[in-house]
Amino acid sequence: MPHNLTYLLLKGPDHMVRNAKRSMLEELEGMLEIVDPQPPGKPRTLSRRKFDLPEGRAISNDMRTCVKNVVKIVEEGK
Secondary structure, eight states: OOHHHHHHHHHOHHHHHHHHHHHHHHHHHHHHHHHSOOOTTOOOOSTTOOOOOOTTOOOOHHHHHHHHHHHHHHHHHO
8 A cells, every 4th residue: 555545544534634625725825826817925825815796797696606505615615
């Protein structure tokens, strides 16, 4: 059995779940940085991130649902 796999088995599923959540958050932050770049020097954190919405445009129910789901995933990952 490879050493790395043995290590993961000893650490258990909680360790693997935390690493998976961390990896997903890093991927999400990277995608958000492409879509809505933050000013240089600002830390990349989802909890402090602000988004600019176009003026005079209503937010659809689908978008609200998606945002709620993302916030829930982020909060569960903390």
